[in-house]
Amino acid sequence: EVQLVESGGGLVQPGGSLRLSCSASGFTFSGYAMHWVRQAPGKGLEYVSAINFDGQSKYYADSVKGRFTVSRDNSKTTLYLQMTSVRAEDTAVYYCVKDNGTYWDAFDIWGQGTMVTVSS
Amino acid sequence: EIVLTQSPATLSLSPGERATLSCRASQSVGIYLAWYQQQPGQAPRLLIFDASNRATGIPARFSGNGSETDFTLTISSLEPEDFAVYYCQQRSNWFTFGQGTRLEIK
Numbered sequence: 001e002v003q004l005v006e007s008g009g010g011l012v013q014p015g016g017s018l019r020l021s022c023s024a025s026g027f028t029f030s031g032y033a034m035h036w037v038r039q040a041p042g043k044g045l046e047y048v049s050a051i052n053f054d055g056q057s058k059y060y061a062d063s064v065k066g067r068f069t070v071s072r073d074n075s076k077t078t079l080y081l082q083m084t085s086v087r088a089e090d091t092a093v094y095y096c097v098k099d100n101g102t103y104w105d106a107f108d109i110w111g112q113g114t115m116v117t118v119s120s
Numbered sequence: 121e122i123v124l125t126q127s128p129a130t131l132s133l134s135p136g137e138r139a140t141l142s143c144r145a146s147q148s149v150g151i152y153l154a155w156y157q158q159q160p161g162q163a164p165r166l167l168i169f170d171a172s173n174r175a176t177g178i179p180a181r182f183s184g185n186g187s188e189t190d191f192t193l194t195i196s197s198l199e200p201e202d203f204a205v206y207y208c209q210q211r212s213n214w215f216t217f218g219q220g221t222r223l224e225i226k
Binding site: 035037050059100 | 166169
């Protein structure tokens with residue numbers, strides 16, 4: 001069974017840092033691009049970041065550029081999102097998402113999400 | 121950035137009726153548009169990719185149409201489990217989502 005399990009969410013103070021992880025199983029992780037998508041409470045979906053299959057190509061939404069870093073460890077089948085200088089507006093459920101291709105295709109598998117709350 | 125505008129914001133229909141949801145792009149996205157369904161408290165699920173292709177396991181009552189800037193998602197006969205929020209998303213120029221359409225029971 002294809003599965004994505006996020007972890008690392010929690011309460012963080014404004015200006016602080018947090019690292020999210022996404023453990024993948026049930027598919028050849030190294031063969032697919034991956035993404036992070038977030039959803040603020042009661043709001044719609046917002047795209048955050050992408051990384052291609054081998055980690056050589058990355059993309060960030062303007063809202064997180066320079067503050068968030070996406071990475072992956074194909075040997076551990078794990079995706080990461082390093083969040084720094086967090087702001088109140090970063091409060092959201094963060095979803096780890098599998099791409100249907102090596103670079104950019106449809107988002108075919110979603111994790112259940114991990115909640116990040118930025119508050120003092 | 122490509123902006124996707126979904127309409128209507130809320131659609132009120134009864135089970136058995138036909139639903140038509142719209143997504144308009146601020147510039148051409150070709151056929152690189154997908155639709156997702158999100159139930160309350162759950163992660164989104166891929167319904168349609170590349171404008172008109174149903175994802176694995178998606179019932180035939182869901183269909184997608186369109187190209188360039190205008191797209192529709194049609195649910196031919198609503199089942200109780202179809203009442204949810206629907207999002208369109210483009211991958212032509214990086215990625216953006218529409219603001220969503222809430223499909224509610226009338």
